[in-house]
Amino acid sequence: MTALLQIKDLYAGVAENKKEIIKGLNLTINAGEVHAIMGPNGAGKSTLSYLLAGKSDYEITSGKIDFDGKDLSELTTSERANAGIFLSMQYPVAIPGVSVSSFLKHAVNAKRKYAGLPELDAAEFLKVLRTAAKELGVSAEMLKREINVGFSGGEKKRLEILQMRLLEPKLAILDEADSGLDIDALRIVAEGVNRLHNKDNALLIITHHLDLLNLIEPDFVHIYADGHIVRSGDKSLAEALEKDGYKSFLEA
Amino acid sequence: MTEQAELLKELENQKYKYGFVTDIEADTVPRGLNEDIICLISAKKQEPAWLLEWRLKAYRHWQTMSEPHWAKLEFEPINYQNLFYYAAPKQKIKPQSLAEVDKNLLETYDKLGIPLKEQEALAGVVAVDAVFDSVSVATTYRAQLAEKGIIFCSISEAIKEHPELVQKYLGSVVPYTDNFYACLNSAVFTDGSFVYIPKGVRCPMELSTYFRINAKNTGQFERTLIVAEDDSYVSYLEGCTAPQRDENQLHAAIVEIVVLNNAEVKYSTVQNWYPGDEYGNGGVYNFVTKRAACRGQNAKISWTQVETGSAITWKYPSCVLQGDNSIGEFYSVAITHHHQQADTGTKMIHIGKNTRSKIISKGISAGHSNQTYRGLVDVAAKASNARNFSQCDSLLIGNKCGSHTVPYIRNRNKSAILEHEATTSKISDEQLFYCQQRGIGEEEAIGLIVNGFCKEVMQNLPMEFAIEAAKLINISLEGSVG
Numbered sequence: 001m002t003a004l005l006q007i008k009d010l011y012a013g014v015a016e017n018k019k020e021i022i023k024g025l026n027l028t029i030n031a032g033e034v035h036a037i038m039g040p041n042g043a044g045k046s047t048l049s050y051l052l053a054g055k056s057d058y059e060i061t062s063g064k065i066d067f068d069g070k071d072l073s074e075l076t077t078s079e080r081a082n083a084g085i086f087l088s089m090q091y092p093v094a095i096p097g098v099s100v101s102s103f104l105k106h107a108v109n110a111k112r113k114y115a116g117l118p119e120l121d122a123a124e125f126l127k128v129l130r131t132a133a134k135e136l137g138v139s140a141e142m143l144k145r146e147i148n149v150g151f152s153g154g155e156k157k158r159l160e161i162l163q164m165r166l167l168e169p170k171l172a173i174l175d176e177a178d179s180g181l182d183i184d185a186l187r188i189v190a191e192g193v194n195r196l197h198n199k200d201n202a203l204l205i206i207t208h209h210l211d212l213l214n215l216i217e218p219d220f221v222h223i224y225a226d227g228h229i230v231r232s233g234d235k236s237l238a239e240a241l242e243k244d245g246y247k248s249f250l251e252a
Numbered sequence: 253m254t255e256q257a258e259l260l261k262e263l264e265n266q267k268y269k270y271g272f273v274t275d276i277e278a279d280t281v282p283r284g285l286n287e288d289i290i291c292l293i294s295a296k297k298q299e300p301a302w303l304l305e306w307r308l309k310a311y312r313h314w315q316t317m318s319e320p321h322w323a324k325l326e327f328e329p330i331n332y333q334n335l336f337y338y339a340a341p342k343q344k345i346k347p348q349s350l351a352e353v354d355k356n357l358l359e360t361y362d363k364l365g366i367p368l369k370e371q372e373a374l375a376g377v378v379a380v381d382a383v384f385d386s387v388s389v390a391t392t393y394r395a396q397l398a399e400k401g402i403i404f405c406s407i408s409e410a411i412k413e414h415p416e417l418v419q420k421y422l423g424s425v426v427p428y429t430d431n432f433y434a435c436l437n438s439a440v441f442t443d444g445s446f447v448y449i450p451k452g453v454r455c456p457m458e459l460s461t462y463f464r465i466n467a468k469n470t471g472q473f474e475r476t477l478i479v480a481e482d483d484s485y486v487s488y489l490e491g492c493t494a495p496q497r498d499e500n501q502l503h504a505a506i507v508e509i510v511v512l513n514n515a516e517v518k519y520s521t522v523q524n525w526y527p528g529d530e531y532g533n534g535g536v537y538n539f540v541t542k543r544a545a546c547r548g549q550n551a552k553i554s555w556t557q558v559e560t561g562s563a564i565t566w567k568y569p570s571c572v573l574q575g576d577n578s579i580g581e582f583y584s585v586a587i588t589h590h591h592q593q594a595d596t597g598t599k600m601i602h603i604g605k606n607t608r609s610k611i612i613s614k615g616i617s618a619g620h621s622n623q624t625y626r627g628l629v630d631v632a633a634k635a636s637n638a639r640n641f642s643q644c645d646s647l648l649i650g651n652k653c654g655s656h657t658v659p660y661i662r663n664r665n666k667s668a669i670l671e672h673e674a675t676t677s678k679i680s681d682e683q684l685f686y687c688q689q690r691g692i693g694e695e696e697a698i699g700l701i702v703n704g705f706c707k708e709v710m711q712n713l714p715m716e717f718a719i720e721a722a723k724l725i726n727i728s729l730e731g732s733v734g
Contacts, residue, residue: 098700
């Protein structure tokens with residue numbers, strides 16, 4: 001079986017000032033797996049997620065990322081999304097005047113077009129949207145609102161999960177999905193994610209806390225510091241980390 | 253509404269076409285402007301003496317005026333003696349099939365969702381009559397309007413058939429002395445539309461100046477007059493989303509609207525004249541005077557415009573709020589790209605008591621274009637309790653374009669409450685990234701974000717018009733990034 005995501009000897013950083021943030025990263029993720037990356041602030045965790053998603057501010061200096069049999073560097077940001085990479089953002093941005101439903105229709109149809117499927121018309125799309133929203137407990141009122149405008153932290157994350165449900169990614173990256181959420185909201189997000197996870201897709205969870213990993217059970221936990229993985233293990237590694245802090249791992 | 257029904261509905265309002273003067277001899281009228289030419293125009297149109305006299309007065313006054321240059325627009329002086337003032341469209345070699353038509357033009361038609369048959373007509377491959385057997389449909393609706401006493405015809409026709417109405421109102425809102433371009437228009441206007449809604453009548457359909465296809469017949473010096481009697485209502489649509497390639501560089505139109513007691517007029521425009529190429533060559537110079545007078549109490553006028561075309565736009569649709577409790581609204585989206593220049597806005601003149609006005613202006617600049625919002629809110633000494641709310645938002649795409657906001661406020665009454673809000677923003681990289689991360693391509697993402705930015709204005713357009721206008725915004729901004 002070929003890996004869904006394979007990162008080999010990756011060195012990368014900020015395009016503008018050539019600052020290297022990722023230094024010698026190796027990571028393999030197979031379909032069906034849940035990986036968690038934990039690391040101190042400033043370790044470059046978000047850089048990794050932006051790099052995978054193709055944000056233009058970041059660039060690879062050496063190494064390679066293969067996703068689902070394709071060299072990721074040859075795909076544009078939207079092509080990567082349509083090929084199956086979904087990044088649930090830490091701070092989803094507001095787009096005034098654009099309703100949630102209209103935005104999602106554009107996104108779903110972009111993906112269908114990429115896959116060579118006919119686009120959904122308004123009626124067909126609404127049916128799909130309503131089903132998904134109901135499943136995830138998203139109200140009809142929220143679908144009419146302008147995207148992320150005046151949304152609470154919990155609402156924003158819920159909207160991210162709704163998008164994930166509609167776009168059915170092969171690899172979902174949850175970047176600090178727990179930031180700014182109370183425990184109830186966190187539970188709702190985790191339930192949504194668990195419901196979507198199956199043997200054909202994979203999750204990459206970037207987090208500081210054990211809380212989320214108690215709700216979404218990881219197969220692998222990686223401790224990430226100074227631009228690369230310093231230790232990999234199972235969930236017990238996260239528990240040890242919670243107990244002893246990063247310091248003991250960084251010194252090891 | 254299905255596409256077909258939509259077309260039929262547009263078609264029914266096509267009165268304009270039948271009132272149009274087609275005179276082959278027109279080609280023989282020489283270039284330039286003098287009293288003889290004006291007499292000739294008037295004679296060809298078999299106008300009454302009063303109108304010829306009015307035209308001549310306008311012409312004599314025009315000679316004392318000079319081209320205004322206070323707007324933030326740069327252009328070479330226009331040689332007014334080098335223009336044709338009465339000319340049929342130039343005879344061009346007709347394409348034999350769509351295969352011979354400019355590919356870019358066809359692509360644009362496709363993106364706007366214009367049906368193939370209609371594309372053929374727009375591109376001049378076939379005559380309009382070959383596309384629609386329209387006479388009977390048009391007649392049916394004309395009868396329906398006539399039954400209610402509504403007059404909707406070309407202004408030439410109105411001058412012949414309803415001279416008393418035209419004489420009473422023509423120039424009463426925009427006098428020929430108003431400004432250089434309005435004065436020129438008064439001397440030489442060749443056609444336009446006339447609408448009269450009698451007392452107590454609510455016009456049962458949206459009135460369009462012309463069917464999309466027919467738009468190319470629009471004159472350089474168009475003149476529109478709308479009169480809404482007491483307790484009446486009309487919604488009027490002007491223009492066309494399909495690109496209009498016009499050989500005439502100078503356009504100087506006038507729209508005058510009179511709104512009486514408790515009457516309401518909604519005037520919506522989509523302007524997509526040829527903007528010139530990406531290097532700033534060619535394109536229409538659009539100098540328009542549009543003004544509505546709310547003469548009666550509780551009268552209401554609402555202007556909504558989507559301006560994407562023309563190399564130069566000089567346009568300030570205005571509201572003169574004379575009647576007590578009258579309301580003026582201005583909703584505008586202006587998009588400039590490449591080397592387009594637009595200096596546009598509105599004037600709200602509060603004269604009556606308790607008059608209210610609202611200005612929502614959304615300007616989007618891309619490429620090397622330059623855009624200015626220029627607006628006036630004027631409160632007369634007797635206009636007690638006047639209220640205005642203005643919001644002028646600018647969105648910049650790229651870093652070579654310009655955006656300017658020039659709000660003039662003149663207040664002579666202490667009880668007035670005037671609010672002005674203005675923002676300037678750029679499409680953020682974060683917004684673009686967010687859209688792209690969800691699979692939406694860069695150009696589509698820009699279209700989506702810009703349409704969101706313009707939402708408050710777009711939702712004031714009649715439904716069918718709004719859908720086309722949204723597509724037009726996307727097309728207008730193609731190639732604005734990357």
